[in-house]
Amino acid sequence: MxxxxxxxxxxxxxxxxxxxxQEPIDPKEVSQIAGCSxxxxxxxxxxxxxxxxSEYIRFRKLTLAGYDLKSTEKKVIDISYQYGYDSPTSFTxxxxxxxxxxxxxxxxxxxxxxxxxxMQVSIRQQYSWRLEQKPAFRLVGKSIICSAGEQHQKIxxxxxxxxxNGFFSQLVSIDKGAPKGLFGLFHSEKSRVDKLQYSxxxxxxxxxxxxxxxxxxxxxxxxxxxxxxxxxxxxxxxxKYLQQEWIMKYPFQHADGPELEWYSNGNSFDxxxxxxxxxxxxxxxx
Numbered sequence: 626m627x628x629x630x631x632x633x634x635x636x637x638x639x640x641x642x643x644x645x646x647q648e649p650i651d652p653k654e655v656s657q658i659a660g661c662s663x664x665x666x667x668x669x670x671x672x673x674x675x676x677x678x679s680e681y682i683r684f685r686k687l688t689l690a691g692y693d694l695k696s697t698e699k700k701v702i703d704i705s706y707q708y709g710y711d712s713p714t715s716f717t718x719x720x721x722x723x724x725x726x727x728x729x730x731x732x733x734x735x736x737x738x739x740x741x742x743x744m745q746v747s748i749r750q751q752y753s754w755r756l757e758q759k760p761a762f763r764l765v766g767k768s769i770i771c772s773a774g775e776q777h778q779k780i781x782x783x784x785x786x787x788x789x790n791g792f793f794s795q796l797v798s799i800d801k802g803a804p805k806g807l808f809g810l811f812h813s814e815k816s817r818v819d820k821l822q823y824s825x826x827x828x829x830x831x832x833x834x835x836x837x838x839x840x841x842x843x844x845x846x847x848x849x850x851x852x853x854x855x856x857x858x859x860x861x862x863x864x865k866y867l868q869q870e871w872i873m874k875y876p877f878q879h880a881d882g883p884e885l886e887w888y889s890n891g892n893s894f895d896x897x898x899x900x901x902x903x904x905x906x907x908x909x910x911x
Contacts, residue, residue, distance in 0.1 A: 628755045632673070633746045634658050635666075639682060640743055643689060647707055650682060661756050661846060665908045668877075669756075674744065684741035687723040690716075691738035694731050701728045754850045756906075761844045764808055766826030767792060768838045780809070780823050781857055787825055792835065796827040797890070809886040845880050845905040852900045856893045860886055860900045867902065880905035 635658050642648045652663040659666040670678040686708040693704050705716030720728050724738050731738060767787065771779040787793040796807060812822040824838045852863035885903040892898060 628669070629746045629753070631659050631755070632670070636744050636746065639685065643682075643685060643708070649709055659756070660758065662908050665846075681741075681744065683719070684723070685743065687720055688739070688741050690720060690728075691724060691731060691740070694728055695738070704728070754848055757847050757849050758908075759845060759847055762828050762842050763830060764810075764824075764826035764828055764838075764840045764842060765833050765836045766796060766808075766824050766838050767836060768812075768822050768824040771821050771823065776821055776823065777857075777861075783823065784825065793825075795833070795835070796825070799829045799831045799833060800827050801830055802828040804889065806887050806889045809888065810883045812883065840883075842885075843882055845882055846908045848877065848904045848906050850902045850904075852902065853898065854896055855898060856888065856900055859898070860888075860902065863900070863902050867904075877904075877906040880907045 635655055638654065638658065639650060642650055655666060656663040659669075661669075667678045670676075670681075674681070676684075690704050690708050693699055693707075694701075699707075701716070702713045705713045708716070710716035710719065717727055720731070724731060726734070726736060730736070769779060769783045784793075787796075793807075797805075800806070808824075808826045808828070810824055810826065812824065824840075826838065826840070850863055850867065852859040854862075882905040884905070887901040887903060889899045889901075893900075
């Protein structure tokens, strides 16, 4: 499920609890829907919406309280407790800060009250993404070394060579991923800062002949981005988007471990072909 779909579910959950159940927002339930810790969710929410989650909830409570004052005969004390305030005094103070007038004045006078509407999320973006917690897994495969600047030529040639010599088919036959697919990843060449190591690998627990690279990927929370279209253009455009937009807007702390490319089974020249970029990030709420 994409992150925006989860966010919309959480926004619906908030409204249901405020308007129908009239119950407090449970951080554990929000965390369960989001698929990450509540603290990390709050950070993502703030980055995406330029408002904290707690502030959004407070604004919605005071908006709904304004509706109740104007359209019902409920007592101020009952409204204050309904929206989670400890006393009518604390509710009155918050209400006046938000609306500019007291609850009594709001009820008695013909005034317009401030409204913060329920947030709506656009489900589709240029690049859909989500957070996924994944256990540790083992990758095996082959690598090449190329100079910086050569990767756009060398890496497609490397993929082509692996298909021609049968190594690609060998990896596919031992794939234990769910769903199945091959990985591409960069390593830094320790002895030469101007050299890049690139590997084509597969997730497996089997012993494999003719491999020169094996790696254990630690358990991590991943930001997973879907790239649609023929490769390598789709994956290259995905990296460009991340570098120019996503990383600037959502500055999560990078977890230990490599960034991965994942290539699904299927026709890699098809306009709907799926490849992905995985970035390991730290769940700071844990």
